[in-house]
Structures are given as C-alpha cells and as structure tokens.
Amino acid sequence: MKTVDLRSDTVTRPSEAMRRVMAGAEVGDDVYGEDPTVNKLEAMAAELLGKEKAIFVPSGTMSNLTALLSHCGRGDEYIAGQDAHIYRWEGGGGAIFGGIQPQPLDFDEDGTLNLDKVRRAVKPADHHHAVTRLLCLENTHGGRVLPLPYLEEAAGVARELGLALHLDGARVFNAAVYLQVPVREIARHFDSVSVCLSKGLGAPVGSVLCGSADLINRAHRWRKVAGGGMRQAGLLAAACIYALQHNVERLAEDHENAELLSSGLGHIEELLVSQARTNILFVTPPAGTAPALRQALAAEGILIGGGDVIRLVTHLDVDGAGVERTVAAFKRFFANRGK
Numbered sequence: 001m002k003t004v005d006l007r008s009d010t011v012t013r014p015s016e017a018m019r020r021v022m023a024g025a026e027v028g029d030d031v032y033g034e035d036p037t038v039n040k041l042e043a044m045a046a047e048l049l050g051k052e053k054a055i056f057v058p059s060g061t062m063s064n065l066t067a068l069l070s071h072c073g074r075g076d077e078y079i080a081g082q083d084a085h086i087y088r089w090e091g092g093g094g095a096i097f098g099g100i101q102p103q104p105l106d107f108d109e110d111g112t113l114n115l116d117k118v119r120r121a122v123k124p125a126d127h128h129h130a131v132t133r134l135l136c137l138e139n140t141h142g143g144r145v146l147p148l149p150y151l152e153e154a155a156g157v158a159r160e161l162g163l164a165l166h167l168d169g170a171r172v173f174n175a176a177v178y179l180q181v182p183v184r185e186i187a188r189h190f191d192s193v194s195v196c197l198s199k200g201l202g203a204p205v206g207s208v209l210c211g212s213a214d215l216i217n218r219a220h221r222w223r224k225v226a227g228g229g230m231r232q233a234g235l236l237a238a239a240c241i242y243a244l245q246h247n248v249e250r251l252a253e254d255h256e257n258a259e260l261l262s263s264g265l266g267h268i269e270e271l272l273v274s275q276a277r278t279n280i281l282f283v284t285p286p287a288g289t290a291p292a293l294r295q296a297l298a299a300e301g302i303l304i305g306g307g308d309v310i311r312l313v314t315h316l317d318v319d320g321a322g323v324e325r326t327v328a329a330f331k332r333f334f335a336n337r338g339k
C-alpha cells in the first residue's frame with residue numbers, strides 16, 4: 001500500500017527520470033565555480049526569475065540567511081511577519097551570524113504585511129536605533145498567494161523608505177501557477193528572491209537565491225562562510241534543473257488535489273476545514289481527537305501533520321487516488337467514533 005504523506009511537500013522523492021539525470025550530470029568543483037551543471041542551474045534560475053544572477057544553496061534556510069547577511073550588516077534590522085519562516089522558523093540565524101535584529105509585525109489574515117504598520121516600524125535615523133534596511137515578504141504564506149497589486153504597492157513603499165525588499169519565495173512557483181503568470185511577474189518587485197526546489201518541485205535538495213550581480217556576489221562569500229560551499233554539487237543541481245523543466249506547470253494538479261481534499265473533508269460534520277490555498281489546507285478536528293485521528297490514519301498509510309490544527313499539503317507524490325483514500329479514511333474514523 002502506497003503511503004499518502006500529507007505532512008509537507010518536502011517529503012517528495014526524486015522520480016526515476018530525475019534520478020537518471022542526476023546520475024548522468026556533468027560535474028566539477030563548484031567552490032572553484034567549475035561545476036557546469038550548477039552554473040547551468042544558476043543561469044536558468046536567474047533567467048526565469050528575471051534577475052542578473054542566482055546562487056545555488058543547500059536549503060531555503062541558508063538561502064534566507066545569506067540574503068539577510070548580504071542585505072544587512074551588524075546592528076541593522078529587517079522587518080518580517082511574526083510567523084514568517086525567515087523570522088520564526090530559522091533559529092534566529094540572522095542574529096547569530098550577522099548581529100541583525102528582526103522587527104516582527106503581525107501578518108494580516110491574507111498573508112500580507114500592512115504597509116502603514118511597516119512605515120511606522122521603520123526606525124528614524126538616530127543613533128538610538130538600529131538601522132532598518134530590509135523588508136521581507138513571504139509568498140506563498142501558509143499557501144496564501146499575495147496579490148500582484150499588493151506587491152507593486154509594497155515595492156513602492158520599500159523604495160520610498162529606502163528599504164531593500166526580499167521575498168521568501170520557498171513556494172513562489174505555486175503562487176505563479178495559481179495566478180497564471182510567469183514567476184518573474186512576481187519576482188520583479190523584489191531585490192532578492194529565495195526559491196526552494198526541494199518542496200513541491202520535487203528535487204531532493206536545494207534552493208536558489210536570485211538578485212542583482214552585486215548582491216549575489218556578496219551572497220557567495222556568505223554561503224562559503226555558512227559552510228554551504230559544495231563541491232560536485234552538479235548531481236543535485238541536475239535534479240533542480242529537471243524540477244524546473246518538468247514540475248512547474250504540474251503544480252496546478254496539487255492545487256486541484258488540495259481543493260478536492262478540502263471539499264471531500266468539508267462533508268464531515270465534525271471537522272472544521274479551511275479552503276484550499278494553493279497546495280495547503282488546514283483541518284481542525286474536535287478538541288482532543290487529533291492524536292487518535294493521526295494514529296488511525298497512520299494505520300492506513302496516511303500521514304498528517306502535528307498539532308490540533310492539522311496542516312495538509314499536497315504534492316507530486318499525492319495523486320487523486322491518494323486524495324480519495326484520505327477522505328474515506330477520515331470519514332471512517334468519525335463514523336466509527338460515533339459507534
């Protein structure tokens with residue numbers, strides 16, 4: 001029985017075809033800039049995102065960290081959402097390695113940062129304060145797609161305030177496919193964009209940070225300092241190239257599957273089910289039932305996330321049959337509970 005793993009889109013495994021291109025990849029020492037496959041991936045990512053340059057890094061966390069270190073110096077500050085990944089879920093790397101202070105703000109319900117709040121959060125130029133340098137947005141955030149007009153407005157405000165603008169675009173291709181625009185239409189508003197290839201795009205490892213040549217040259221130094229200078233990384237870059245060539249448009253299937261899951265589970269009286277947002281939805285079972293539900297589903301080969309509000313994430317290893325099995329298993333759990 002095939003496992004249906006809905007915990008995250010990071011769980012995708014490289015397909016046979018992806019493994020073949022990895023095995024056949026031409027490689028060299030990337031710390032010398034001599035890995036042709038890494039160079040190809042970086043050129044391809046820069047082109048797709050409409051930026052001068054890109055750099056291949058092992059993870060989204062290192063990508064965001066090198067972005068922070070490249071935009072900000074010691075005693076500088078960045079503004080980000082209270083539960084933004086770059087602030088809340090990356091161990092405080094900016095503070096540890098860069099002496100960079102975060103200024104978190106509550107996200108609005110739609111995943112945007114209120115731009116008046118941003119304006120008020122910027123510190124005056126005065127020696128009492130940290131120097132506010134950077135504004136960070138996240139797209140998608142919890143699966144929510146930031147509207148293009150909002151990005152336009154945010155870019156204008158950042159410019160006016162003298163802030164650089166960074167996008168944590170771990171799932172920015174989900175946003176682009178959802179909006180049916182080329183990803184550069186989203187990226188063009190930002191000075192830097194971080195993209196994960198290891199999530200819904202299906203590569204086993206890897207992220208890219210894209211931006212101006214000047215910024216990415218600085219990021220090169222920080223990647224090395226952070227221990228992210230990889231050698232024959234072309235094996236991994238080959239998987240990422242394959243992902244960009246084959247797995248972008250199909251993200252639409254993940255969004256459809258998330259909707260099917262949301263509508264199927266929506267018929268279960270006991271469950272509070274969110275709308276699907278791109279490839280992510282949330283379900284809230286009655287208080288105290290989440291552990292038993294998780295256990296019953298696991299017994300049927302269906303894995304769901306932790307906590308009382310359960311996140312479900314669709315991806316290329318979850319097909320329509322997996323969605324049906326999941327809905328049926330949820331129904332069975334609640335039907336049996338009533339007996």
Ligand SMILES: *Cc1c(COP(=O)(O)O)cnc(C)c1O
Nearest residue numbers: 059060061062085138168170196
């Ligand atoms: C997953 C994720 C990251 C970090 O990526 P890792 O490769 O797990 O380090 C950063 N930002 C967001 C929004 C993410 O979802």
